[in-house]
Every structure is written in structure tokens, then in C-alpha cells.
Amino acid sequence: MTSGSHARPEEHPPRRWADRLRRPRGRATLGWRIGTPVMVVLSGALFVTSAENSAGTDLRPGRYTDLASLVEAEADQYDALAERASDLDAEVDRLAGTVSDVGVTKWRRQADELRDPAGLAPRRGAGVRITLSDAPAEVVDAQPADADINEFLVHQQDIQAVVNALWRGGATAVTIAGQRVITTTGIKCEGNAVTLHGVPYPQPYVIEAVGDPGGLQASIGGDDYVAAYLDAVARGAVGWELDVEDDVVAPAYEGVLTMSYAEPLD
Incomplete structure (x- = not known):
């Protein structure tokens, strides 16, 4: 380069950034033409599937802020399912009756004879009503910080002990919170509620039994576990009420029977 001369700029300066942006457009265009309709079809299929599965309900419902709302919602859902199951059972019976x-007639007659002992028929008569309840809130609040709060609550084993004593005392039908107790009934604690047939019920727990009141009370009085519970009652830890009733109504069990078939014991 001589003095006074100027550097000549390149006629075609490199544009590497632009080169990197260049891509073959043929495949990309073809991919979008094929991929876009496919995604639209898949999205539509997901919408249809969600609508079918929701059955008109919210697939992502909001959280419940209190136990009462949860119990009410679960109970409503159970009632709806139980009603549908009852309708289907009635339809099956109607169709079977046309055969x-x-x-078939022989087995239907035997099934009808077993409906009452299985708890599928209503019962009514004299009996007892027993109410188990947790300690009042003021009693629990008055306890020292290191106190075992479980001693002031009714547990599933307490309810089970009372129900078993009633069966031994000759009860022909037992209900808990108005729900008929059958062979497959499970009593489970979930939080501060007891679940029967998949539905949670808060305390107090009302147990009713149809049977001779004298025999039922004698069986209750002779049960060791119930005696331990009554000791806690005497200390004011839990609640207990026993009333003799002239007319106890035990409705038929109308829930879902989970068994597929049954075989008689030898």
C-alpha cells in the first residue's frame, strides 16, 4: 500500500450469520404441511376424550377448604353411584325374571331367601341405639401439651367392638350412621372421620341394632373392650349414650356389592 492510497473494501464481505440462518426450505415446508393437520387432529381427539371421561364434571376441581365440604361431596358422589347401581340391579332382575x-327359577328362589340374612332386605323392630362421640373441644384444649389426644377420640376399633358385641347379643340387623352393616362392611378411620362403604362420616357415631334389648345390653355389658371404652367414658375422655328403642328401622343395604360370586362354607 503506497502513501496516500486507500484500502479497498471487499466487494462481497462475509455474512456468516446470514449463512447460518439459511436452511433448505423444501423439507421444512413439507413438514409443516403434514405436521399441522396431524396436531389439529390429535388436539381434537384429546378434547373428545376429556369430554367423554369427565361425564359433565370438572376433571381438575378446586381443592376443598374444609372437611365438611369434602364429606358432602364424597357422599353426593356415592349416592349417585349407588342409585345407578340400584337401577342396573333392578334392570338385571327384570330381565332375569323373563327367562x-x-x-334359573331355582337359583333365583334361593337368592331371594338369602336376601334378608345378607342385609339386602329391610328390618324393623325393638332394639337399642348407641352413640359414641369424641370429647368436647374444650376438654381437649384443656389438656397439657404432652397429653395423648388419641385418648379423647373415637376410633374404628371402638365402633367395631360395639358392633361385634351387638351381633353376639343376637342382633338381626345393625346400622352405623343409618348405613346397613353387611358381611363386607369395612370400618376405617380416615383423619377425624370414619369411612363406611367408601363414604366418610364425622362423629358422633350412631349405632342402631334390631333385636331383643335385654340380650343386646347383656352382650354389651359383658364385652371387655367395651368395658375399657366405658372406663374412658367415666374419666370424661369420650362420650357414650345407650337408649332402648321400641322401633328401630334398619334399611336394606343398597350399595355396591364388590363380590363376584360367593360359595357356602362347609
Whole structure:
């Protein structure tokens, strides 16, 4: 370069950043043409699937802020399912009644005879009503910080002990919170509620039994576990009420029977 001369700029300066942005457009255009309709079809299928599965309900409901709302919602859902199951059972019975077959008639007659002992028929008569309850809130609040709060609550084993004593005393039907107790009934604690047939019920727990009141009370009085519970009652830890009733109504069990079939014991 001589003095006074000027550097000549390149006629075509490098544009590497632009080169990197260049891509073959043929495949990309083809991919978008194919991929876009496919995604639209898949999205539509997801909307249809969600609508079918929701059955008109919210697939992502808001959280419940209190136990009462949860119990009420679970109970409503259970009632709806139980009503549907009852309708289907009635339809099955109606269709089975139209079958003209000696064998079917025989088995239906035997099934009808077992409805009462299985708890599928209503019962009514004299009996007892027993109410188990947690200690009042003021009693629990008055306890020292190191106190075992479980001693002031009714547990599933307390309810089970009372129900078992009633069966031994000759009860022909037992209900808890108005729900008929059958062979497959499970009593489970969930938080501060007891679950029966999948539905939570808060305390107090009302247990009613149809049977001879004298025999039922004698069985209750002779049960060791119930005696331990009554000791806690005497200390004011939990609640207990026993009333003799002239008319106890035990409705038929109308929930879902989870068994597929049953076999008689030898």
C-alpha cells in the first residue's frame, strides 16, 4: 500500500450469520404441511376424550377448604353411584325374571331367601341405639401439651367392638350412621372421620341394632373392650349414650356389592 492510497473494501464481505440462518426450505415446508393437520387432529381427539371421561364434571376441581365440604361431596358422589347401581340391579332382575328356565327359577328362589340374612332386605323392630362421640373441644384444649389426644377420640376399633358385641347379643340387623352393616362392611378411620362403604362420616357415631334389648345390653355389658371404652367414658375422655328403642328401622343395604360370586362354607 503506497502513501496516500486507500484500502479497498471487499466487494462481497462475509455474512456468516446470514449463512447460518439459511436452511433448505423444501423439507421444512413439507413438514409443516403434514405436521399441522396431524396436531389439529390429535388436539381434537384429546378434547373428545376429556369430554367423554369427565361425564359433565370438572376433571381438575378446586381443592376443598374444609372437611365438611369434602364429606358432602364424597357422599353426593356415592349416592349417585349407588342409585345407578340400584337401577342396573333392578334392570338385571327384570330381565332375569323373563327367562323361562327351571334352573334359573331355582337359583333365583334361593337368592331371594338369602336376601334378608345378607342385609339386602329391610328390618324393623325393638332394639337399642348407641352413640359414641369424641370429647368436647374444650376438654381437649384443656389438656397439657404432652397429653395423648388419641385418648379423647373415637376410633374404628371402638365402633367395631360395639358392633361385634351387638351381633353376639343376637342382633338381626345393625346400622352405623343409618348405613346397613353387611358381611363386607369395612370400618376405617380416615383423619377425624370414619369411612363406611367408601363414604366418610364425622362423629358422633350412631349405632342402631334390631333385636331383643335385654340380650343386646347383656352382650354389651359383658364385652371387655367395651368395658375399657366405658372406663374412658367415666374419666370424661369420650362420650357414650345407650337408649332402648321400641322401633328401630334398619334399611336394606343398597350399595355396591364388590363380590363376584360367593360359595357356602362347609
